[in-house]
Structures are given as structure tokens and as C-alpha cells.
Amino acid sequence: KLARAAMHRGRLYFRQGDYAEAARDFELCVEHGEGGRAMVDELERARARERTEGGDHYATLGVSKDASQEEIKRAFKKLALQHHPDKQSGNSVEVRSRSERVFKRVTQSYEILGDPGKRRTFDLSQGGWGGSFDE
Numbered sequence: 001k002l003a004r005a006a007m008h009r010g011r012l013y014f015r016q017g018d019y020a021e022a023a024r025d026f027e028l029c030v031e032h033g034e035g036g037r038a039m040v041d042e043l044e045r046a047r048a049r050e051r052t053e054g055g056d057h058y059a060t061l062g063v064s065k066d067a068s069q070e071e072i073k074r075a076f077k078k079l080a081l082q083h084h085p086d087k088q089s090g091n092s093v094e095v096r097s098r099s100e101r102v103f104k105r106v107t108q109s110y111e112i113l114g115d116p117g118k119r120r121t122f123d124l125s126q127g128g129w130g131g132s133f134d135e
Helices: 002-013 018-030 037-054 057-061 070-084 094-112 116-125
Strands: none
Touching: 002 018, 002 037, 018 037, 018 094, 057 070, 057 094, 070 094, 094 116
């Protein structure tokens, strides 16, 4: 049951652009024989995306690719407050560690998307036109 739950959670992480967490869950599945060759393929895909993309900054912040700078800023503030290390003192080591990784990823995503020039560069590197019309 643990491996099956990890498989579902890994797929959610993958859709959110959290390829490192997805890979961890897929590794657990492979170790426990869950999912067969398809799971090995998902693990390889997550590792490849982690290496090449470092994640989808839009998915990390939970905003669309045409989000305004204000929407990006709001999403960042909400997630940064939620995952800030100072807010995690009462949680387990595992939860604190995960929140710290999420906080770092959210901060990195905001550094890219919060700056119109860096955002355009990122969008172009992803094969898109980039940015919204209100920049």
C-alpha cells in the first residue's frame, strides 16, 4: 500500500513540476516492485526533467503562463508564508525538510518569474513566447 500511495503522490509531484520529489517516490515504487517497467520509465522521465528543467516555475507557484506580475507576487507570498522555515518548528523533521525544499524552490521560481527580463528568457528557453501583456 505504501508503494502505491507513493506512486500516486509521485505523479502529483510530477504534474506540479516537483521532479526531485517525484523521482524519490518513483524510486520507492521501483524498490518495492510497484508499477513494473512503466514505473522505471516514469522514474527516468522525472530524473531527466529534474536535470534539464529544474522544474516548471509556473507550476511551482501555481500560476498560469499568462499570469500578471501581481498574480505571481501574490502566489509567491502565499506559498512563502506557508512553507517558511520559521513556521515549521512544531513539525516533524521530514515535514520541515520538505517545507524547506519547497520554500527554496518557490523563492527560485519567484526570482525568475518576478523579474520581467528573466521571465522572458525562461519562457523562451521553454519554447514559449513568454510573459503577459501587462508587464
